[in-house]
Each structure stands twice: as C-alpha cells, then as structure tokens.
Amino acid sequence: MNNNIHDILKKYWGYDSFRPLQEDIVASVLSGHDTLGLLPTGGGKSITFQVPGLALGGLTLVVTPLISLMKDQADHLIERGIKAAFISMGMTREEIMETYNKVIDQHYHFLYVSPERLHTQMFKMKLPYLDVRLLVVDEAHCISQWGYDFRPSYLLISKFRQELLQLFPDQHVPCIALTATATPAVIDDICKQLHFRRGYQVFKASFVRPNLTYTVVHTDDIFAELKNLLSQGGSSIVYVRSRNKTEAIAEALNQEGVPATFYHAGLKPEQKQERQEAWMRGDVNTMVATNAFGMGIDKPDVRTVVHIELPPSPEEYFQEAGRAGRDGKPATAYLLATLDGRANLLNNINDSYPEREYIRMVYERLAYFFQIEPGMAYNCTFEFDIYKFCAAYRLQATPVYSALRLLTMAGYIHFNEEPEAYSRIMFTCNKEHLYHLDRFDSDCQKVIVALLRSYTGLFADFQRFKEDKIAAYTHLDNDTVYQKLLLLSREHVLHYIPVKKMSTIFYARPRLDIDEVLIPHVIYEDRKQRDIDRANAIIDYAYQDDECRLNKLLRYFGEEPTDSCHKCDVCMSKE
Numbered sequence: 001m002n003n004n005i006h007d008i009l010k011k012y013w014g015y016d017s018f019r020p021l022q023e024d025i026v027a028s029v030l031s032g033h034d035t036l037g038l039l040p041t042g043g044g045k046s047i048t049f050q051v052p053g054l055a056l057g058g059l060t061l062v063v064t065p066l067i068s069l070m071k072d073q074a075d076h077l078i079e080r081g082i083k084a085a086f087i088s089m090g091m092t093r094e095e096i097m098e099t100y101n102k103v104i105d106q107h108y109h110f111l112y113v114s115p116e117r118l119h120t121q122m123f124k125m126k127l128p129y130l131d132v133r134l135l136v137v138d139e140a141h142c143i144s145q146w147g148y149d150f151r152p153s154y155l156l157i158s159k160f161r162q163e164l165l166q167l168f169p170d171q172h173v174p175c176i177a178l179t180a181t182a183t184p185a186v187i188d189d190i191c192k193q194l195h196f197r198r199g200y201q202v203f204k205a206s207f208v209r210p211n212l213t214y215t216v217v218h219t220d221d222i223f224a225e226l227k228n229l230l231s232q233g234g235s236s237i238v239y240v241r242s243r244n245k246t247e248a249i250a251e252a253l254n255q256e257g258v259p260a261t262f263y264h265a266g267l268k269p270e271q272k273q274e275r276q277e278a279w280m281r282g283d284v285n286t287m288v289a290t291n292a293f294g295m296g297i298d299k300p301d302v303r304t305v306v307h308i309e310l311p312p313s314p315e316e317y318f319q320e321a322g323r324a325g326r327d328g329k330p331a332t333a334y335l336l337a338t339l340d341g342r343a344n345l346l347n348n349i350n351d352s353y354p355e356r357e358y359i360r361m362v363y364e365r366l367a368y369f370f371q372i373e374p375g376m377a378y379n380c381t382f383e384f385d386i387y388k389f390c391a392a393y394r395l396q397a398t399p400v401y402s403a404l405r406l407l408t409m410a411g412y413i414h415f416n417e418e419p420e421a422y423s424r425i426m427f428t429c430n431k432e433h434l435y436h437l438d439r440f441d442s443d444c445q446k447v448i449v450a451l452l453r454s455y456t457g458l459f460a461d462f463q464r465f466k467e468d469k470i471a472a473y474t475h476l477d478n479d480t481v482y483q484k485l486l487l488l489s490r491e492h493v494l495h496y497i498p499v500k501k502m503s504t505i506f507y508a509r510p511r512l513d514i515d516e517v518l519i520p521h522v523i524y525e526d527r528k529q530r531d532i533d534r535a536n537a538i539i540d541y542a543y544q545d546d547e548c549r550l551n552k553l554l555r556y557f558g559e560e561p562t563d564s565c566h567k568c569d570v571c572m573s574k575e
Contacts, residue, residue: 005030008054009047012080019044021205025176026052029134034200035176036140036190040207040322045178046073049136052176054082054109058133062112063157065139070112077110086112092497093122095462100126107131115153116414116508118160120379132164132173137194140177141315144189149315150527152411158193180322181315184558207318207557212325213332213567214549216542222308222336223252229334230258230286234303235279238288239320241309241348249308250288260286263293265417269499292417294320300327306334310345310542313534314556317541337542345535353406353528354399356519362403363412364514365393366505378510383502384415404505409523414506422464423499425451425485428492431459440488446474447484448493462497545570 005026009015018026021037022044028035029052039045053060064070070086077084085099085108103111104126111130117123137143143154164173177190191200219225230236230253238260240246246262253260261275261284279287280299287293291311305324311317317335325331366372369389370382386404390397404415427434434448450473455463471481482498489496541552549568551561564571 005051008051021203022048025203028201029174029176032172032174034196036202037178038204040180049176053134056133058131060110060134061132062136063115074112083108084110104129115156119156135173135175137177140179140190141182141186143193144186146185146189158195161195181318207559211328211330215569216335216337218337229306235301236286236304238306246288259284260288263289265292294323303331308336310341310538314537342539349531352402354402359403359406360514360517363517367511372511374513375510377507381504381506384505410519412509416504424462424464424497426462427458427494444484450474
C-alpha cells in the first residue's frame, strides 16, 4: 500500500489537504511517538488515526466505548474499500470467533473493540496472531478519574499496553489517544494512565470557533423563548434532560407550527433511524433530544443549538453546543437559564447517587428477575426492559437507572441501552449447495432468492438487512419470513440473527451475594464531588455575567483567551 499520507487521504477520502493539526498528529504517530490529540467536536479526529493506520500497514486496534459509533465507523471504512470490523457485546461467541479469524486470515486494517474486550479469554488467545501496529484510544477522557465520563473499564487499557509490550518486545506499537474536551488535569492523567513513553506529544486545537456564538438567555418562559429562537430558521437541535420532555416539547412545537421530531435512547432502532434521517435530509428542521443524540452525527448546516436546561458540566455543554455551525457559517449556541435551574441541576446530582443499600438491592433484584443463582451468569447477556423490572418490584425508574449506571462503573454488569438497529444474516452453505434445496417449501426458496437478489456479500460476511424488505419482495407477511429464516438457520443453510429490540444487561462478573457488592469510594463519593464541582462551573457560566461567555469556557479548559468574542450576550450588553 502507498504509505504517502497525502496520497492515502486523497485516495480514500477525496481530500487534497488535512485540517489544522491533523497532519501534525499523523506525523507524530508515524514517527513512533505516543500522541494525545484534542480536537473539538467535528474536528476530524478519525482521520488522525485512520490515515497513519493505513500507512503503517498491519492492524490498527481501536478501543472505543460507543457501540453505535464503532459500527458506523467500520461501515464507513468498508464503503471506502478498507477492511474493517468490530466486536460488540451483542454478538454471539460464534460471530466473535469468526470475526477474529477473518481479521487475521484476510489481513484487516481496522478492528474496533470495547475496553472490556481486551481482557477476555478469546481476545488474549487471538492477540499473538493480530498484527497490531497502532493502538487507538477514542474518547480518551474516559480513562481519567478527573474526567466527566470516567469508566473503570478504561483502566484495563494501560494493563493491555504492558501485555502488548511483553508479547512483542521488539515491536514498538505507538498509542494515539483522542478526545474532544479535556481540562489540563485530565490531559496529564490521560498520559499517565496510558503509560505514554518519554517523548510523547500532545496536540491541542484551540477551542475558539470564530463562527460560533455562545449566548445565555435568562427567562421565566422557556417555551416562548424557545419558539422565538427557532423562528430564526435553519436546522436546529434542542437538548433536554429527560425522555418525556423530548416528546412533550416536540409535540408543543408542532402545534405552534414549528416542525419538530424527538429522539432519545428509549426509542426503537427503526424509530431512531427514521427520525434521524428525516432531520438529516431537512424534512424536519428541529430535533428535540436527550444527550443520546449527536455522537457520530455529522450534519454541517446546524444553525442553532438550544439547551433549555443546564447541562451537568461545561464539557458536555461544549461538545453538544459544538454540533452547530460545522460548515463554518455563523451559528449560535443558546443556554436558557431559569430561576430554578441551579437547584434542579444540584438535585439531579443527588438523584444520580442513590444510597449504597439501594444499589445493592437493585443488583439482587436483577438476579431474581433473570433467575440467576450465585456464581452464575458470567459473560452472559440478558434482554432487559427497565419498566417491566420496575413494575415487578415496585421501583422508580430514575433511581434504578442510576443504580445500574453505578453498577456498570463498578464493573459488576454492563447496562447497554442501545438495541440493535438491524437483523443480520450470512449464508453458511456454499453456493452449489443452494441448487439442491428441493426439500424446502416454495416460501423458503422465495426467501433465499430474495436475499440473494437484494444483498451482496452474503457468503463472505454477516450483512445487515430488514425482514420487511424481504417480505415485500416475496409477497409474504413478516412473520412468515421470520419463521422461514429460523427454519433455514436451524438447517445450517444460513446464520440468522434477529434484531434485538430491547436493552441488555451483561454480567461482567459472576453473580455475587448482596453483601459482596461494593461500590468503591472513587466511584461514589469522589465522583459525586467532581460532579458537584462541574455543576458549579456551569452554574457560574450561566448566572455570572462578569466575563465573555467564550472566555469563561476557554479558561475552564485551560486556554488563555486573547480577546473577547464581541458577540455573546455579555459582550453585546457592554458594547
């Protein structure tokens, strides 16, 4: 493969040149330096490891916590003719084994995994055969206990680096860590936790985006102010803090003649896709969403982002506000500040940390719910409906959700809210065998023909597909197609994995007795205090009019401002 980075950039992405800092980061990686890149949302982080990954040859191992993002990135690479794969918790053991084998045998360029995957028995068994040339840690702030989204599973990455060095003592595998937002303390902690070697380099893009204006609006009538802001036109995102509010506000906007849809983690996969695509196409201008919306969304012409409630931290606010104006044209990020906004934010933090006894009780009830004996269920995944669970034990959903989040952070379980968006299928017999399927009825044969004519690559890999498309092609109903696919799967003609329509609970450890479940101080007290500190920082941003809004954000992230923005509400009131 041509290892000229500009040729690679042009061949696969069609760009003639890199964005600011991208080329510096790529050059640092290719020089063998451990590298930390801080690029704002929409700053093109993926290019900084995908280009050097192709230039280095071998396999680039990408560690990321975002299941949906790893799928999207792998799909985008495949569309460009680059061999890429991912392994997620929703996959069966057979699928995982098959993916490893293809990555090894067919010399894949990229493999996306979660941090938990690095210490599974199967990964350790396959590691000596993986030609790892570059290690990528995406969302690197997750490894820092000072970060706003600390995940204990990320601490496994530093241990993995040591194992990689012992396994290949003569092979220098550089590490590139990437994040959009990090304070100076978090930057230092990332480099320390990842055991960056002497000579490592840190590249930090300025957080200043000249086209984006940050403005706080003090109001007692949120909806009237929201209508006024959205009347300016253009594509917009409205961020709220609860699922119920997404639907209520979208409905109210529609009644007032403002076309809007809503998005949150509890929607079915097909609903998410349908609404996201309608917004991306411009069929509807306004998306009302929780923070579940936005990661991996690349819509350049968003003119307005409105937060109608205080976000929990400047980091989260900066990332979400940064989804406006990626095309470089003027855009505005509004934060609505109400009289009760401070109290609501601090109360939300208290609700996010239920008592330890409550957390243990939820863990025990989970075992009852799934009928798991002590010592069992290690590495097992269960479909989970939080509302059925709460109804069964007369519990409130909000504290249960918080308890599941803390149990996940403590490493006992993994609560995955993201259902699968597609079913998947692959033929397991050879093509010649398909000519001898007379033993199956005509409906089975129709389904096989429809699959072969509607999708390519079915003999080489799992392909995503929709049953209703096959139903329309064959003039069969959806249930008949489903039953015929199950029959063909049982007969080893194909491997059919139906869509998962529910959240899942994965047991990262065998089920323990209730008195063995411990929530560490660093997960509970320390993290709660840091959440309070971040909340106070965003409260200061929203309610103190003593400094330019942009400059206040820049100081928080350790960047010394050189001038005021002359555009925010504070600057405008002074000028």
